[in-house]
Amino acid sequence: MVLKKISVGSLGTNCYILGDKKVGEALVIDPGAEGEKILDLINELDLELNYIVNTHGHHDHIGANQFLLENSQAELMIHQDDSEFLVDPQKNLSSSTLLGEVEEPKADRLLTEGDEVICGQWELEVIHTPGHTPGGISLLGNDKLFVGDTIFAMGVGRTDFSHGSKKVLMDSIQEKLLLLDDGLEVFPGHGPNGKLGEIKEENPYL
Numbered sequence: 001m002v003l004k005k006i007s008v009g010s011l012g013t014n015c016y017i018l019g020d021k022k023v024g025e026a027l028v029i030d031p032g033a034e035g036e037k038i039l040d041l042i043n044e045l046d047l048e049l050n051y052i053v054n055t056h057g058h059h060d061h062i063g064a065n066q067f068l069l070e071n072s073q074a075e076l077m078i079h080q081d082d083s084e085f086l087v088d089p090q091k092n093l094s095s096s097t098l099l100g101e102v103e104e105p106k107a108d109r110l111l112t113e114g115d116e117v118i119c120g121q122w123e124l125e126v127i128h129t130p131g132h133t134p135g136g137i138s139l140l141g142n143d144k145l146f147v148g149d150t151i152f153a154m155g156v157g158r159t160d161f162s163h164g165s166k167k168v169l170m171d172s173i174q175e176k177l178l179l180l181d182d183g184l185e186v187f188p189g190h191g192p193n194g195k196l197g198e199i200k201e202e203n204p205y206l
């Protein structure tokens with residue numbers, strides 16, 4: 001089982017590479033930028049990129065989708081409620097940065113609550129955790145929880161966008177994520193990872 005965390009792009013987005021050496025497959029969560037660096041690492045691991053999952057549609061989580069899709073046979077997945085973010089620079093917020101507009105290919109598979117994403121021994125359940133965006137998801141499996149920008153070790157996702165909602169975000173966190181096992185390792189979209197139980201105790205926003 002492979003799990004690599006790399007920081008990509010000017011916003012320091014956490015991109016996660018999950019893999020299974022037995023089947024030779026890799027899954028990438030949130031390739032926000034620096035596609036070549038991501039692909040080089042996958043090649044070094046002797047894996048083939050078969051799956052890309054965006055936890056949500058903001059530009060800093062999707063910006064290298066196109067590069068990876070052009071250089072692999074991977075299937076791109078995102079929650080159905082964020083699917084338009086891929087092709088809309090205003091929705092994915094790239095139009096309000098100086099980094100250039102981000103327009104990515106459409107997804108191959110649209111996810112909803114309860115779907116499973118499988119890559120070798122990785123079996124990830126899709127948990128719909130809206131609030132930061134309407135189609136934000138968390139991925140739960142193998143004692144790991146990938147949460148995108150829903151929650152961070154010491155913060156919660158921003159909701160001051162037209163598509164954000166503080167109430168919806170806090171409901172997602174309280175009613176879905178915090179009910180899960182305290183022993184889960186939480187991997188956020190930015191910053192350090194940590195055990196869910198510790199985040200519950202130390203995060204000042206909860």
Ligand SMILES: [Zn+2]
Nearest residue numbers: 056058132149
């Ligand atoms: Zn975001």
Ligand SMILES: [Zn+2]
Nearest residue numbers: 058060149189
């Ligand atoms: Zn982000």
